[in-house]
Amino acid sequence: MYLIETEAERILVDTGLHPGAAADPAERYGRPDALGPFEAEQEQSIADQLDLAALTMVVLTHLHFDHAGGLELVPADVPVVIQRAEWDAGHDEAAAQRNFFLPDDYAGGDREVRLVDGDHDLLGDGSVELLLTPGHTPGHQSVRVGNTVIGADVTHFASTLDDGRLPVFGDDLDAQSRSAERLRGLRDSGLTVLPGHDADVLVPGSVPV
Numbered sequence: 001m002y003l004i005e006t007e008a009e010r011i012l013v014d015t016g017l018h019p020g021a022a023a024d025p026a027e028r029y030g031r032p033d034a035l036g037p038f039e040a041e042q043e044q045s046i047a048d049q050l051d052l053a054a055l056t057m058v059v060l061t062h063l064h065f066d067h068a069g070g071l072e073l074v075p076a077d078v079p080v081v082i083q084r085a086e087w088d089a090g091h092d093e094a095a096a097q098r099n100f101f102l103p104d105d106y107a108g109g110d111r112e113v114r115l116v117d118g119d120h121d122l123l124g125d126g127s128v129e130l131l132l133t134p135g136h137t138p139g140h141q142s143v144r145v146g147n148t149v150i151g152a153d154v155t156h157f158a159s160t161l162d163d164g165r166l167p168v169f170g171d172d173l174d175a176q177s178r179s180a181e182r183l184r185g186l187r188d189s190g191l192t193v194l195p196g197h198d199a200d201v202l203v204p205g206s207v208p209v
């Protein structure tokens with residue numbers, strides 16, 4: 001997850017795991033096999049790392065449990081911004097099942113949900129742009145901040161932009177391939193593209209943009 005700070009905004013991009021997903025997934029999700037083959041660990045939740053009450057907005061790249069699970073920890077008056085295609089898939093039983101979405105991660109509450117269709121200038125000044133990059137999930141989005149792109153799960157590893165090796169799982173591998181191609185184009189034009197799960201590339205701390 002990332003925190004984007006401007007003079008007026010504190011925008012959280014993704015929320016990490018719900019603490020319960022690491023502590024006791026069966027209890028958290030009401031079934032023992034909720035996380036499939038994954039066994040989650042968590043050192044610190046977003047609540048341990050941030051003043052959540054100071055957030056102005058949450059952007060979700062997609063609805064997988066390791067990106068959306070912590071949403072419940074964010075105060076209910078903080079709006080969430082997500083692609084309409086992702087939100088719709090999360091509320092379609094077949095699509096949710098196919099994508100291993102866990103509705104407990106994003107259900108409930110009176111939280112304002114701002115649905116976006118395609119690329120979107122988030123603050124209206126060109127500084128933060130949502131990029132529709134579907135495939136990993138139906139409405140996956142990436143986030144460009146200045147000259148840095150939070151690619152999220154378009155590619156788990158930086159090397160994928162060059163070798164094209166996608167994770168086995170994906171809602172639509174052709175679409176994901178095109179999304180990876182798009183991010184590769186941005187990288188080749190001089191932007192920095194951050195992969196989703198690459199421990200050799202991603203280090204905790206501030207990211208220059």
Ligand SMILES: [Zn+2]
Pocket residue numbers: 062064136153
């Ligand atoms: Zn994912």
